[in-house]
Amino acid sequence: MLSQKWVNRNNEKFLFFLIFILLPFYSICQQHLFILKIHVIHSPVKILGIGEAYWWAFKPLHAAKLKSDSSNIDQNTFLFEGTTLYPTAVRLYPRDKSAFFNKLIFIDTGYQEITLIKKDSSYTIKSGTAIEEEHKKFLHEMGIKTIDDEIDGEKLLAYVQKHPDSYIALFAVFNQADRYPYRNIFNKINDAFGEKIKHTKAFEYYTNKYDPKSTATADPDLLGKSITGKEISLADFRGKSYVLLDFWATWCAPCLKMMPHLKELYQKYHSKGLEIISVGSSLSDSKEAWGKTMKKEGIESWINVFSEPPYTNGPDLGIKYGITEIPTSPD
Secondary structure, eight states: OOOHHHHHHHHHHHHHHHHHHHHHHHHHHOTTEEEEEEEEESSOOSSEEEEESSOGGGGGGOOEEESSOOEEEETTEEEEEEEESSSEEEEEEESSSSOOOOEEEEEOSEEEEEEEEEETTEEEEEOOOHHHHHHHHHHHHHTOSSTTSOOOHHHHHHHHHHOTTOHHHHHHHHHHGGGOOSHHHHHHHHHHSOHHHHTSHHHHHHHHHHSOOOOOOSOTTEEEEBTTSOEEEGGGGTTOSEEEEEEOOTTOHHHHHHHHHHHHHHHHHGGGTEEEEEEEETTTSOHHHHHHHHHHHTOTTSEEEEEOSSOSSSSOHHHHTTOOSSOOSOO
16 A cells, blocks of 8 residues: 555655646736745744735735645645736745744746745745845845835935836835835835836836825815814914824724823823824725724824825825834823
8 A cells, every 4th residue: 555655745746747737838828827835944834824915905016816725745845826917025924833934025927936944033035036036136235134124215216226127126115115205215216117117006006005196285284084074284283282193003002002191191281282183094004993993992082083095185194294103102
């Protein structure tokens, strides 16, 4: 009787025989098929997950669609299959408690292999694919460990000017957008991309999200509308001693932890001229969740604004005011 190990090994060989034989035919029917084989070394991962590289509000940016969940070829080796419109960023993570990591990688069309190697408490990526090689060079040139890190705007601009068709730079800009609220560098980076990048759905969605067409308004201080539909402007608070703009999100634990302190601050100093304006944003939250959490936390005593398109006065408020992290209220 054949051993299970021998059967598994031969099943694997047969599977890859089919992949290499049928891939050209798949390509004819589906021009953007990708097959991704991942090895995890020195880490006992039982179930590997693959997911979107960015938060849910940026879902339209994702070019990849997974056709099936991960398939275990053998211990610590996983196979994914799907389609992608163009090279795109995804994240790898364990779906069980056997390990912890969250690694951003880039995938392209066709067959590709990636090895995830654990060394001490960190994980490194080893791959010979062209897109991952550029990813590695990009990180080195920017002087960062991951594109989640803050990147110098001038360095990023210089890279895009040199590599106008870089998908790596495109996805790096997504992560940096809220750190470049100033028009001079923001517009220069966007303009430097080539037509191939500018025609992607991701670029179009991203630029509309962060640089919407401004609606003409007589009030440059207009913040938007409160939950009751009332327009809120900073001009309304002239003469007040202090106005605190508090940017927060429903999923942000430190933000929710600050709410009791804000209540105490408001009760103590509102009579002396303090006003608080709490701002939620469609860039990182849903309006429904924002409204429910606002009521649950009991912060309706002060002004609450939700920033969402169509914006009444330029970009999202977080972008307009250069907010790079939340919460923004003091400890």
